[in-house]
Amino acid sequence: MSTTAIPTKPWAKSPRDRIIGFSFFFAAIAFSYFFVAATEMKGKLAYAFIFFLAYALISSTFSFINRGRQAAKDAFVSALVALGAVVTVAPIVSILATVLQKGIPGLHFGILSNDMSMATPTDPIPTGGLLHAITGTLTLVTLSLILSVPIGILTALYLTEIKGKFVGPIRFLVQAMSGVPSIVAGLFILSAVLYPITKNYSALMGALALTILMIPTIARTSEEVLLLIPNELREAGTALGGTQWRTVAMIVVPAARSGLMTAIILGIARIAGETAPLLLLTGGGDKVNSNPFSGSVGSLPYYIWKSFLAGSPESITRAWTGLLVLMIVVLILFISARALSNRKISK
Numbered sequence: 001m002s003t004t005a006i007p008t009k010p011w012a013k014s015p016r017d018r019i020i021g022f023s024f025f026f027a028a029i030a031f032s033y034f035f036v037a038a039t040e041m042k043g044k045l046a047y048a049f050i051f052f053l054a055y056a057l058i059s060s061t062f063s064f065i066n067r068g069r070q071a072a073k074d075a076f077v078s079a080l081v082a083l084g085a086v087v088t089v090a091p092i093v094s095i096l097a098t099v100l101q102k103g104i105p106g107l108h109f110g111i112l113s114n115d116m117s118m119a120t121p122t123d124p125i126p127t128g129g130l131l132h133a134i135t136g137t138l139t140l141v142t143l144s145l146i147l148s149v150p151i152g153i154l155t156a157l158y159l160t161e162i163k164g165k166f167v168g169p170i171r172f173l174v175q176a177m178s179g180v181p182s183i184v185a186g187l188f189i190l191s192a193v194l195y196p197i198t199k200n201y202s203a204l205m206g207a208l209a210l211t212i213l214m215i216p217t218i219a220r221t222s223e224e225v226l227l228l229i230p231n232e233l234r235e236a237g238t239a240l241g242g243t244q245w246r247t248v249a250m251i252v253v254p255a256a257r258s259g260l261m262t263a264i265i266l267g268i269a270r271i272a273g274e275t276a277p278l279l280l281l282t283g284g285g286d287k288v289n290s291n292p293f294s295g296s297v298g299s300l301p302y303y304i305w306k307s308f309l310a311g312s313p314e315s316i317t318r319a320w321t322g323l324l325v326l327m328i329v330v331l332i333l334f335i336s337a338r339a340l341s342n343r344k345i346s347k
Contacts, residue, residue, distance in 0.1 A: 103322075143204060155174065303319075
């Protein structure tokens with residue numbers, strides 16, 4: 001009885017190659033340590049630079065001696081690719097580690113159940129909490145989603161499905177709006193709505209400014225997603241007797257649901273940490289405000305800015321804790337949106 005050999009990937013590394021790779025890795029670490037110790041180059045960046053340079057030279061030289069010039073080029077480029085990946089990931093890891101290190105000391109049992117109505121940023125850490133800031137941020141994000149998601153997706157549908165005579169100007173305006181600074185959006189709502197009409201701080205005013213920032217992100221991303229839907233699906237819907245709006249609503253949009261949820265996630269990421277419009281429009285209240293249409297409302301970005309501005313050790317710790325909580329809130333929103341986009345539609 002003959003057995004068929006299982007083909008292996010020609011680029012897969014053998015155990016011997018892995019051992020050699022680890023030896024090169026440790027040799028580069030040792031070389032970078034002694035080189036930095038013997039020269040004027042100091043610091044983590046010097047260690048990292050010398051390590052990658054040494055690893056690339058050692059691996060490419062070994063490959064050139066054993067396998068030729070092409071293998072040496074491959075080893076050198078592989079080292080550069082690894083360097084690019086590390087350079088990309090290192091700042092993210094550094095930011096997360098810093099926020100965790102400086103934010104965890106500010107956590108306490110009442111942080112999610114108390115607000116700052118009876119405390120100040122310079123008070124001891126166990127007093128006060130983030131309830132007003134968390135509820136305010138969720139209110140602002142929810143109102144912004146309610147206002148921007150329909151407008152952004154409908155704009156994308158007009159650009160990809162209707163294709164009317166205003167496609168050019170609308171696409172130009174959407175692209176121009178994507179570069180609008182957040183302070184400009186805040187000043188526009190302040191001068192056009194708050195001063196002449198409402199004359200009152202509220203979560204709605206902040207949400208209007210955030211909506212201006214959110215619509216271009218959702219519209220542009222949704223447009224790119226809808227363009228990826230095959231035209232055969234549209235033609236099949238039309239062939240079955242469906243009108244254009246029924247084809248779009250029942251075939252195109254469900255097919256692009258995952259991508260549209262990604263557009264919403266990117267929109268949330270665009271506005272979650274915005275501070276400038278909120279400084280102008282929300283008033284930054286220190287207690288929970290259940291009315292989004294009237295009265296000052298707090299938010300995590302405003303709380304962070306206010307705490308850093310106070311300057312005391314307690315207030316700075318509160319600011320880092322606010323950053324940590326903001327990251328957790330945004331992560332929860334991302335996971336929730338992704339879960340909704342991956343949920344199967346029941347028949």
